[in-house]
Amino acid sequence: MRYALLVQGGPYSSQASHSALRFARAVIERGHCLATVFFYHDGVYNAARLSAPPQDEPHLGDGWRLLHDEHGTELLVCIAAGLRRGLLDQREAARHGKEGYSLEEPFELTGLGQLVEAGFSHDRLITFSP
Amino acid sequence: MILHLLNRSPVTSRVIDDALAAMGPDDRMLLIEDGVSGGLPAQALFFKNLAGRLFALREDLVSRGLLERCGEHVTIIDVEGFVDLTEEANKTVSWY
Amino acid sequence: MSGQETHDLEARDPDSVVDNSVTAGDLLVILRHAPHGSSWLREGLDTALVAAAFGQRVTLLFAGEGVLALLTGQTAGPLGQKGTHGVIDMLAMYDIDTLMVDGRALKSRGLCTDDLMLPVTLVEADGVVSLLQSHRLVLNF
Numbered sequence: 582m583r584y585a586l587l588v589q590g591g592p593y594s595s596q597a598s599h600s601a602l603r604f605a606r607a608v609i610e611r612g613h614c615l616a617t618v619f620f621y622h623d624g625v626y627n628a629a630r631l632s633a634p635p636q637d638e639p640h641l642g643d644g645w646r647l648l649h650d651e652h653g654t655e656l657l658v659c660i661a662a663g664l665r666r667g668l669l670d671q672r673e674a675a676r677h678g679k680e681g682y683s684l685e686e687p688f689e690l691t692g693l694g695q696l697v698e699a700g701f702s703h704d705r706l707i708t709f710s711p
Numbered sequence: 712m713i714l715h716l717l718n719r720s721p722v723t724s725r726v727i728d729d730a731l732a733a734m735g736p737d738d739r740m741l742l743i744e745d746g747v748s749g750g751l752p753a754q755a756l757f758f759k760n761l762a763g764r765l766f767a768l769r770e771d772l773v774s775r776g777l778l779e780r781c782g783e784h785v786t787i788i789d790v791e792g793f794v795d796l797t798e799e800a801n802k803t804v805s806w807y
Numbered sequence: 808m809s810g811q812e813t814h815d816l817e818a819r820d821p822d823s824v825v826d827n828s829v830t831a832g833d834l835l836v837i838l839r840h841a842p843h844g845s846s847w848l849r850e851g852l853d854t855a856l857v858a859a860a861f862g863q864r865v866t867l868l869f870a871g872e873g874v875l876a877l878l879t880g881q882t883a884g885p886l887g888q889k890g891t892h893g894v895i896d897m898l899a900m901y902d903i904d905t906l907m908v909d910g911r912a913l914k915s916r917g918l919c920t921d922d923l924m925l926p927v928t929l930v931e932a933d934g935v936v937s938l939l940q941s942h943r944l945v946l947n948f
Binding site for chain 2 (some may be wrong): 613
Binding site for chain 3 (some may be wrong): 587621622661662692693694696697698700701706708710
């Protein structure tokens, strides 16, 4: 089956991101395709490029990146939710006249339409909220 | 069959009322995160209509020291069981 | 208004009906949060608007504190916080005209359909169960 996850909790402030990443690995281990993870609400902070948790804690951002690198999972970040919260890729940073940027590949800023699309084009959509 | 995920304690959040009201006769509920405190025997009455349809995620019980304190009103499953439930349900709805 | 009247939901507003038939659609968006206090309501509405713009048949269910989103007399908040009443006013333009309200949620807050800015369909008990079953996708905000 093709799975999509919707992650709405901020990393390190609620358990939602941990639960989602844990579930993501279990889905893949079962032989399913985890095609898409969509980050919305405070879940967009999972994509923060400069996240630097203590070394004895799981690095959630790296966890997501690994899913992309090893399994080709799309990591989609709602652009409207992201821009409001300061998550800009290089292109958006330039467009808004900002120095530096806070989000980079493999995370992608996309429209909310991609969430709706994921909901209808995958066999399962599982939501993890704070 | 719809799988309902609940991540709130039945004691502190009234979202459980909305979740229960939305459940059909074959639907299942899985308690995760803070929701697993619903596994305590004293909380069983909240789920009295869910005999055989209430599950709790083992790792969230373990990390909270609740595994051995869980009542018989819940079926304890691991994360693989969580995946099973989502396979078997045609939709999953999260309540938070 | 007496307590008796607020409980008599069906009779209060000719524009509103209690629907026992099943409303089917592609996406059911459940709105459970009040306006202003968090972004959940706005984000849920945005999702509904986008889905409708993509041609999906969208049903909105206002439940729990979400029923407050429909109250008349809402304004922008301090510092110009926009609120959601403007979006709700525009739903018809996006062809979202299936607005369902959990009658229990309205009743338990001492509100009735006269308090609401748009005509709605009241859903009682098993109606919510049917709504979840009759939509391909359910998103809870």
